[in-house]
Amino acid sequence: MCVFDKGDTRMGIIRISARALLAITVISASVLAAGFENTGVGIQAQAMGGAFRGVANDWTATYYNPAGLAYMTDNQWGVESAFLHFRDELTPDYRYGGLDTVTGFYNGLAIYNQHAVLTNPTGGIVGKLPILGETVWGLSIYQPFDQNINWNLYQPPRAYNDSLSAPGQQYGVNLDVVAFQFTAAREIKPGKMSLGLGIQLLRADLVYRDLKFRSTPMTTSPYTDVPYSHIPEFLYSDGNGWGLGLRAGMMYKLNEKANLGVTAALPFNITVKGDARLDFLMPMIKSTRNKQTDPNSVEYLFASGRNVSLSRAFETKLKLPASFGVGLSYKVTEKFLVALDGEYTLWSTFDGFDFALASGDGLSGAAADPSVSSFFTSDVSTVVDWRNTIKAALGGRYNVSPALTVLAGLSVDQGVDPNKVGFTPQFVDTGTKLGFNGGLQLHLQTWDLGLGGTIISNPDLTVDRTYESDGSLLGFPGLYKATTFETILSIARRF
Amino acid sequence: MRYSKYVIIAGAFLTLLSAGCSDRGTNVPTLSGRSSWTVWPDFNHVFVPAPVNATDTLNPSQLLMQIRNPACLLEMAAYIPHPDYVPIPEEYRNKPLPLLVLLAPQDADKWFYFDHGLAEIAYDLISKGTIRPMIIVTVGNEKVFGGTFYGNSDPAGHMDDIMGDLLVNKLVDSLRFVASWADVSSDPQEHGIGGVGMGAYGAYRAALKHPGIYKSISAADGPLDFDGSTSNGGLIQLIPQVFAEQGLRTDTTWDYVANHFDTMRTLRLSRMFVGGSLAFSPHDTQMTVSVTIAANQRRLYILSRQQWADSATLVSGLLMGQDIGGPIGSADVHWGFHMPFNADGSVNAATWSRWMSNNLDSLMVQAGPSALQGVSMWFATSPQAEYGYHDMTESWISTLRTAGHSPTVLEYSGTPGHPATGSAYTYNLIREMLVFHSSAFGN
Numbered sequence: 001m002c003v004f005d006k007g008d009t010r011m012g013i014i015r016i017s018a019r020a021l022l023a024i025t026v027i028s029a030s031v032l033a034a035g036f037e038n039t040g041v042g043i044q045a046q047a048m049g050g051a052f053r054g055v056a057n058d059w060t061a062t063y064y065n066p067a068g069l070a071y072m073t074d075n076q077w078g079v080e081s082a083f084l085h086f087r088d089e090l091t092p093d094y095r096y097g098g099l100d101t102v103t104g105f106y107n108g109l110a111i112y113n114q115h116a117v118l119t120n121p122t123g124g125i126v127g128k129l130p131i132l133g134e135t136v137w138g139l140s141i142y143q144p145f146d147q148n149i150n151w152n153l154y155q156p157p158r159a160y161n162d163s164l165s166a167p168g169q170q171y172g173v174n175l176d177v178v179a180f181q182f183t184a185a186r187e188i189k190p191g192k193m194s195l196g197l198g199i200q201l202l203r204a205d206l207v208y209r210d211l212k213f214r215s216t217p218m219t220t221s222p223y224t225d226v227p228y229s230h231i232p233e234f235l236y237s238d239g240n241g242w243g244l245g246l247r248a249g250m251m252y253k254l255n256e257k258a259n260l261g262v263t264a265a266l267p268f269n270i271t272v273k274g275d276a277r278l279d280f281l282m283p284m285i286k287s288t289r290n291k292q293t294d295p296n297s298v299e300y301l302f303a304s305g306r307n308v309s310l311s312r313a314f315e316t317k318l319k320l321p322a323s324f325g326v327g328l329s330y331k332v333t334e335k336f337l338v339a340l341d342g343e344y345t346l347w348s349t350f351d352g353f354d355f356a357l358a359s360g361d362g363l364s365g366a367a368a369d370p371s372v373s374s375f376f377t378s379d380v381s382t383v384v385d386w387r388n389t390i391k392a393a394l395g396g397r398y399n400v401s402p403a404l405t406v407l408a409g410l411s412v413d414q415g416v417d418p419n420k421v422g423f424t425p426q427f428v429d430t431g432t433k434l435g436f437n438g439g440l441q442l443h444l445q446t447w448d449l450g451l452g453g454t455i456i457s458n459p460d461l462t463v464d465r466t467y468e469s470d471g472s473l474l475g476f477p478g479l480y481k482a483t484t485f486e487t488i489l490s491i492a493r494r495f
Numbered sequence: 496m497r498y499s500k501y502v503i504i505a506g507a508f509l510t511l512l513s514a515g516c517s518d519r520g521t522n523v524p525t526l527s528g529r530s531s532w533t534v535w536p537d538f539n540h541v542f543v544p545a546p547v548n549a550t551d552t553l554n555p556s557q558l559l560m561q562i563r564n565p566a567c568l569l570e571m572a573a574y575i576p577h578p579d580y581v582p583i584p585e586e587y588r589n590k591p592l593p594l595l596v597l598l599a600p601q602d603a604d605k606w607f608y609f610d611h612g613l614a615e616i617a618y619d620l621i622s623k624g625t626i627r628p629m630i631i632v633t634v635g636n637e638k639v640f641g642g643t644f645y646g647n648s649d650p651a652g653h654m655d656d657i658m659g660d661l662l663v664n665k666l667v668d669s670l671r672f673v674a675s676w677a678d679v680s681s682d683p684q685e686h687g688i689g690g691v692g693m694g695a696y697g698a699y700r701a702a703l704k705h706p707g708i709y710k711s712i713s714a715a716d717g718p719l720d721f722d723g724s725t726s727n728g729g730l731i732q733l734i735p736q737v738f739a740e741q742g743l744r745t746d747t748t749w750d751y752v753a754n755h756f757d758t759m760r761t762l763r764l765s766r767m768f769v770g771g772s773l774a775f776s777p778h779d780t781q782m783t784v785s786v787t788i789a790a791n792q793r794r795l796y797i798l799s800r801q802q803w804a805d806s807a808t809l810v811s812g813l814l815m816g817q818d819i820g821g822p823i824g825s826a827d828v829h830w831g832f833h834m835p836f837n838a839d840g841s842v843n844a845a846t847w848s849r850w851m852s853n854n855l856d857s858l859m860v861q862a863g864p865s866a867l868q869g870v871s872m873w874f875a876t877s878p879q880a881e882y883g884y885h886d887m888t889e890s891w892i893s894t895l896r897t898a899g900h901s902p903t904v905l906e907y908s909g910t911p912g913h914p915a916t917g918s919a920y921t922y923n924l925i926r927e928m929l930v931f932h933s934s935a936f937g938n
Contacts, residue, residue: 085516099907099923102619106524115518152523158619159612159922215912221603222610226922229913287536287606471913485516 035321035347035386035416035429036147036175041122043080043450043490047439048395049409051339053261053327055397056251058448059124059492062140062183065249065261065327066196069136069185075127078492080450082120084484086149088113088428091479093465096226102157103227104166113425114150114169126183138183138198144245144267145177145320151425153476154211160227161284161305167234171476172209173426177202177270177320179245193252200245204270204318208353208426210235210382214280215470217375218302228283228302230472235380237314237355239274243267245320261327267320276314276355280376282306301366308367310376313358321346321388335400341393347386347416354381385421389414395437403443407452411435415458422475423463428482430461439488450490458482534614535575535674538632539605540665542657543567559795560782561652562773562814562830563639569657570635572605574617575674576628581621583628586938591678593629593685593936594666595929596709598701600692600717600918601642601767602760605635607691611921617929626933630679632666636693639814640758641766644718645697646774646853649782650814650830658688658697659705687932689713689873691921692884693767696855699891703858706866711935713873713928715921716880718767719891721854729887730771730850734836737764749838753810764882768834769814776849778802778809778831808833808843856894864898871935872902875924877915879908903931 042060045052052060056068059078089112094105124140131137150172155165180203185196213230216223223229245267252260284305292300301308325343332338356379367376395409415431417423439452458481465477542557558567578588599607613631620626636642643651645658663686670677680686688709690698695717702709723729738745740762743752758769781801787794803809811831835846851857859866872895876888895902905927909915 083516087516087519096910096913096920096923099920099927101923102616102926109524110522112519112521114521117516152521157612158615162615221918222607225611225917225919226913227612229919285610288610467911467913469912471910487516 035345035350035389036145036427037345038120038143038146039082039084039435039454039456039484039486041080041142042078043439043441043452043488044397044407046082046454046486046488047407047409047437047450047452048339048397049393049411049435049437050343050391051327051341051393051395051409051411053249053263053325053341054251054259054329054339055327055337056249056261059126059138059140061196062124062126062138062181062198063142063144063247065251065263066138066183066185066198066247067194067249067251067261069126069138069183069196070134070187070194071251072126072136074494075125076492076494077123077125078448078490079121079123080488080490082122083487083489084118084120085116085486086113086118086428087483087485088149089481090151090153090425090428090476092153093477093479094473095465096471101226102159104154104157104160104232106153111151111153114152114172116148116150118148120146132184132186135184135186138181138185140179140181140183142179142181143176144179144265145175147173147175147427149173149426149428150209153425154232156232156281157227161281163284163305164281164307166211166232166281167236167279169209170211170234171425172207174205174207176205177267177318181247183247191253193250196249196251198247200247200267202243202245202267202270202320203240204243204272205240206237206272206274206316206318208235208237208355210380210424210426212380213472214375214378215472216302217372218298222285222288223283223302228285231283232281233380234279234281235276235355236279237274237276237316239272239314239316241270241272241318243270243318257331259329261325261329263325263327265323267322270318270320271315272318273313273315276312276357276380278310278312278376278380280308282308296365298366298369298372301372308363308376310362312360312362312377314355315358316353316355318353319349319351321349335398337397339395339397341391341395343391344388345391346388348388350384350386352382352384352422355379382424382426383422384417384424384427385419386416387418389416393435405441405443407437407439407441409435409437411437420461420463420475421466423480424476428458428480430480430482431459433458446494448490448492448494450488450492452488452490454484454486454488456484456486458484534573534609535677536572536609538571538573538670538673539568540571541567542569556653557656558652559786560649560784561637562650564652569662570605572609572633573670573674574609574614574631574633575670575677576617576621576630577676581618581628583621584624587628591680591682591685593627593687593932594663594679595629595631595932596662596686596688597631597633597928598645598688598690598694598697599634599636599642600690600694601636601770602763603636603642603694603918604638605633607635607918608633608921608925611918611925613925616922616926620926620929620933626929627936627938629929629933629936630666630670630677631929637770640770640773641760641763642693643770643774644693644853645700646771648774648777649779650777650832651770651774654697655700655704658701659708663708683707684710685936687711687713687935689928689932690717691715691918691924692717695719695888699855700853700858702870703855703862703866706862710869711871711873711932713931714888715875715924715928716877716884716888718882718884718887719855720887720894721850723883723886724890724893728883729890730835731842733764733882734840734842737768737836738840740764745838745840747838749807752838753813756810756813758813767882769832771850772810772832772834772846773814773830775853776803776833776835776846778811778833802831803833805833805845808835808837808846810834855891859894859898867895867898867900870900871931872900873905873928873931874902875905875907875927877907877909877920879914879916881916
């Protein structure tokens with residue numbers, strides 16, 4: 001027997017939702033870390049903090065819950081563009097040992113990432129075609145994964161090499177994974193349950209910049225001494241690849257007011273192939289160099305201050321994480337809807353990049369000497385130890401009038417790297433993040449115009465120095481701060 | 496205007512987001528000029544009295560008889576900040592510059608500190624105002640055997656004669672002739688000395704042999720107490736390693752040991768003992784020579800030589816000196832020396848006592864209690880230092896403290912996989928040394 005009236009029911013749902021979000025937040029704060037997943041797709045979904053699996057009522061359902069398409073009464077197309085700004089800060093603490101060292105990094109100085117407002121366009125169309133009866137079909141293009149950040153953090157110390165400069169933006173990544181998704185959805189139990197399945201063709205484009213410090217192959221002083229003991233190797237790689245993925249969902253109408261959505265995303269590994277350039281900035285040890293009588297000797301090369309460049313084809317595996325989500329939506333009134341989402345992403349799948357370099361020529365002079373050639377041609381890897389993450393979102397939608405909808409949301413997203421193993425500036429994920437979202441939708445006849453924004457606040461993170469067996473540093477130690485701003489403009493039309 | 500408030504909200508929202516997208520720049524410091532035109536690198540000096548006439552006779556003096564050093568050169572390099580290239584603070588412009596002498600460790604030459612970033616570090620610290628502008632003269636170690644402890648003997652060179660006021664006065668007087676802008680301070684308070692490894696020993700030896708010349712000493716792990724903290728450690732505990740390095744057993748005869756001893760460059764411990772033997776226990780204890788100049792060439796003639804009678808630890812015939820020869824029949828240029836151990840690897844008391852008379856604590860007793868009075872002292876030491884130098888350094892620090900001195904001590908370690916052995920972190924230590932000396936020089 002029901003003991004609550006309608007008002008009590010609403011308040012009860014709000015209380016339960018708030019407690020659930022609080023519980024997930026507490027769990028999030030105590031567990032693991034998030035990665036390079038896109039912040040979302042669609043003005044409604046993003047403005048509601050991503051709490052959209054139980055709603056999924058527009059063309060962006062292809063991303064959040066394909067099963068939602070089955071309940072769409074109109075055909076629809078839509079496009080949007082998100083403008084993203086990573087506003088990060090890193091105060092390096094890159095030192096060898098406890099001594100006050102000039103390593104070339106801007107230790108103790110707050111450095112900002114390269115300014116860039118990133119554009120992230122998305123589009124899709126859904127409709128009922130005279131194929132397989134009431135099946136709704138959709139075609140969409142969006143980016144499920146996206147990361148773009150660049151840093152300028154290093155110049156060689158004068159004592160290391162006072163004649164050459166490091167290339168700009170030594171640390172950076174521009175990773176775009178675009179999904180071309182073909183989706184089908186239909187009701188299984190009319191008015192009660194629907195299923196949807198999207199088949200994705202994934203295109204990955206990767207530009208990766210990195211700076212590694214390689215232990216010198218030389219065995220005598222001064223080559224083995226600081227600052228010559230570790231030689232900077234600049235990696236620039238540019239490649240792409242294709243892969244497949246699946247995105248499936250189920251929508252279940254609990255009652256007239258409540259929907260339950262369950263989703264799964266299964267992207268498969270993508271092999272990225274392309275070209276890599278390696279630049280080794282050699283030490284300049286002037287007097288040692290001048291003592292060498294043979295300018296083609298290995299000893300001369302490692303004191304010469306030269307730049308040794310090498311171009312190679314490369315191949316690396318992009319291991320994208322699967323994710324599972326569940327969402328609940330509830331119409332509190334005819335005008336007001338609340339939604340709660342949870343997502344579990346298997347970020348432990350991603351273990352960084354291992355750039356396997358093709359064999360071949362390219363070395364000349366002393367660099368080709370068998371005693372050191374492998375130093376210049378070794379594969380380059382960036383190893384991370386990420387954990388699976390939980391994201392929770394709470395969103396609300398209020399129809400102010402037939403022409404105007406107000407949206408708001410809050411999200412909590414764990415960081416992918418709680419152990420901070422191999423933490424690098426390419427993926428500044430400092431821990432449990434809070435997302436604050438809001439937006440407006442203007443409905444003009446068959447047109448929907450949207451404006452939304454997101455601010456994601458990251459906790460400050462100090463990454464301590466961890467040394468590898470050869471004395472080089474694992475990851476990049478320092479103090480990280482990060483805030484992300486995003487603005488979304490969208491337009492859609494029902495037909 | 497029913498939507499005006501929403502338009503206002505949207506406008507405020509966009510304004511907030513656009514503010515979050517403003518360009519902050521990167522905060523990366525602007526690169527300054529990367530020229531290192533701040534150094535006068537080569538400043539070798541001849542250290543031997545010139546003969547008065549063709550039949551001049553004198554005892555071997557300074558570097559006259561140093562092995563394989565026919566030019567009698569003390570090889571030096573100098574960092575001299577040029578006011579046009581180094582941003583010297585106004586208060587120090589047109590004023591004499593303090594002098595710091597840095598002694599190279601074993602197997603290192605005058606470029607050792609430059610090879611570890613001295614010029615660039617000095618430029619960096621001076622230009623930032625962290626240290627006073629100063630002249631830094633780097634002295635190379637003996638070249639043939641990788642170093643002779645900056646000791647005092649015919650084959651090692653009479654460094655005790657050089658490393659005091661003779662050197663400082665020569666630098667004060669003559670540096671301006673090689674670098675016109677160089678003006679070395681003659682104030683002893685602004686004279687410092689330092690070194691790494693064997694150079695650290697040399698720095699203290701110079702200060703003890705010449706009290707009052709250097710008012711600040713910096714030293715990083717070296718053979719600062721020959722018998723270590725236990726009186727049975729230090730260099731003594733290295734003797735088995737010397738045998739192992741040479742591939743020698745301890746059940747042979749001394750002749751076998753002497754005839755199979757090698758001084759190749761990779762045998763660093765053995766070279767250290769050979770260098771020490773040439774400095775502290777040479778076979779020739781006193782030599783009289785004559786010097787002539789003929790056809791622009793110096794000719795040396797050995798007139799007489801006194802040699803240590805002991806033969807139990809003598810290594811002879813291994814080392815060839817300079818080609819002196821001559822008609823007097825004393826042309827035996829083979830330098831003999833006595834090792835401080837016996838054929839079975841045990842310490843030879845007689846030779847060891849000659850070494851110990853050169854130990855720093857002995858030199859301090861010889862110099863008297865006031866020798867290091869008013870001298871600022873700085874040490875860097877690491878438990879990872881090679882050859883047990885950490886223990887020897889700690890022992891010497893303890894001796895100094897017992898004598899009432901208060902040296903500053905920096906204890907440090909390397910990183911995993913890159914321990915603080917040899918000169919692995921000299922680059923870092925140079926920075927600390929310069930800061931210390933600058934502070935000791937005062938304003």
